[in-house]
Amino acid sequence: MEAIISNISGLTAIAAAIMIGLGAFGTALGFGLLGGKFLEASARQPELVSMLQTKLFIIAGLLDAISMIGVGIALLFVFNNPILSTALELLKSAH
Amino acid sequence: MASATEYIIHHLTFNNVTLNGKSGSFWSLHIDTFTMSLILGFLFLFVFGFVARRAKVENPGKFQLFVELIVDMVDGQVKDIFHGKSKLIAPLSLTIFCWVFLFNLMDLLPVDLISFVNEAAGHPEAHWRMVPSADVNATFAMSLSVMILIVCYSIGAKGFGGWLKELFSAPFGPKLGPINFIFQLIELIAKPISLALRLFGNMYAGELIFILIALLPWGAQWILGGPWAIFHILIITLQAFVFMVLTIVYLSLAVEDH
Numbered sequence: 001m002e003a004i005i006s007n008i009s010g011l012t013a014i015a016a017a018i019m020i021g022l023g024a025f026g027t028a029l030g031f032g033l034l035g036g037k038f039l040e041a042s043a044r045q046p047e048l049v050s051m052l053q054t055k056l057f058i059i060a061g062l063l064d065a066i067s068m069i070g071v072g073i074a075l076l077f078v079f080n081n082p083i084l085s086t087a088l089e090l091l092k093s094a095h
Numbered sequence: 096m097a098s099a100t101e102y103i104i105h106h107l108t109f110n111n112v113t114l115n116g117k118s119g120s121f122w123s124l125h126i127d128t129f130t131m132s133l134i135l136g137f138l139f140l141f142v143f144g145f146v147a148r149r150a151k152v153e154n155p156g157k158f159q160l161f162v163e164l165i166v167d168m169v170d171g172q173v174k175d176i177f178h179g180k181s182k183l184i185a186p187l188s189l190t191i192f193c194w195v196f197l198f199n200l201m202d203l204l205p206v207d208l209i210s211f212v213n214e215a216a217g218h219p220e221a222h223w224r225m226v227p228s229a230d231v232n233a234t235f236a237m238s239l240s241v242m243i244l245i246v247c248y249s250i251g252a253k254g255f256g257g258w259l260k261e262l263f264s265a266p267f268g269p270k271l272g273p274i275n276f277i278f279q280l281i282e283l284i285a286k287p288i289s290l291a292l293r294l295f296g297n298m299y300a301g302e303l304i305f306i307l308i309a310l311l312p313w314g315a316q317w318i319l320g321g322p323w324a325i326f327h328i329l330i331i332t333l334q335a336f337v338f339m340v341l342t343i344v345y346l347s348l349a350v351e352d353h
Contacts, residue, residue: 061337065289068296075303079107 001091008084016074023067030063099310106206106306109230110222127223128230135197135227143193165193169339176343179252179350184343187244191237192339195294198228199331202302203324206309228334229298231291238287241342245286245349252350286345290338297334301327 038056042049077083115122146162155163169189177184204225213221227233249258262279263272305327308320 057333058337058340061293061333062341064297064333065293068300069289069292070296071300072292072296075300079103 004087004091005084008081008087012077012081012083016078019070019074019077020067023070027063027067031060034059034063102310103303103306105222107224107303108222109224125224125230125232127225128227128233131201131225132194132198132227132233135201136194139190139193139197165189172340173343176340177347179347181248181346181350184346188339188343191241191342192335195228195237195338196332196335198226198233199294199298199335201225201227202229202298202305202327202331206302206305226298226302228294229302231295234291234295235287237338238290241290241345242283242287245283245345248346248349286341290341294334294338297330301330 034056038052041052109125110127111123112126113120113123143162146159150159166189169192170185173185173188202225209223209225210219213219213223224230246258249261253261263269263276265275266278267275304323305320308316308323311319
């Protein structure tokens with residue numbers, strides 16, 4: 001029984017790490033590209049900086065979204081693992 | 096106090112009250128989210144209404160200038176993005192921005208503040224989550240309302256028949272009806288889901304990191320918690336702003352003609 005529980009917990013930890021890690025990777029790439037283009041554009045046309053900055057923040061908020069959803073789901077699995085609850089129920093009812 | 100995991104779980108549990116039937120049924124409410132949203136909503140209404148009623152043209156006070164700043168910002172965004180005619184959009188955006196900002200602002204309060212109040216009142220085991228936008232229910236409530244508004248604005252601008260026709264004929268042309276319908280449905284459903292989960296994920300992660308920082312020894316708390324709180328001030332404002340802008344964008348897409 002401990003083997004099953006530790007198996008589930010270990011795999012959950014790896015799953016949470018992958019979710020958060022890949023989300024962070026994508027977001028970092030996205031922010032890098034976004035910031036680079038913003039700097040280029042503001043160097044080319046400094047009078048547009050304030051308008052571009054507003055749009056920068058809007059797109060930054062959109063970029064953050066999916067990785068935050070990933071973090072939310074990963075933390076849900078770490079602290080309130082539904083797979084673990086199902087497994088525990090099944091093990092209890094089997095005894 | 097109990098172990099670290101119990102501390103975290105205690106701070107992540109909602110105050111769940113069942114009005115009717117058994118626990119976990121439809122009528123179980125997160126009364127902490129509900130109460131905090133009502134209190135913050137009425138706070139926003141009373142403060143802005145008070146300033147609006149006592150607005151002066153000569154010699155405006157600083158608070159009036161602050162409220163005007165916010166209203167101007169929202170007005171500028173609406174004028175930029177929404178090209179139709181509607182009296183609802185600007186007040187709706189102002190409400191969304193200020194209400195979501197107030198929700199998120201609750202995250203900056205100390206994690207154990209409400210625990211102190213609970214212990215002083217004699218209920219040390221009571222749960223009370225301070226941040227309504229860290230509850231999926233609250234964020235989905237707002238984004239589902241926005242989705243209903245999107246549908247209503249679409250029907251208002253195109254007529255019910257026109258809206259149905261567009262569901263089956265955009266973006267690929269009228270011959271590929273079912274494929275168009277699937278795409279339009281996915282687009283319509285993805286909007287509220289992404290709105291809600293974006294706000295929820297940001298606030299939940301922020302609150303969880305605050306709770307984890309609260310478990311550290313005293314010195315480390317200030318070194319880690321200070322920068323995180325400062326960064327979180329940006330996140331709070333940004334998420335409220337993005338929710339508002341996306342609402343305006345979705346509503347403007349709903350009324351535009353192709």
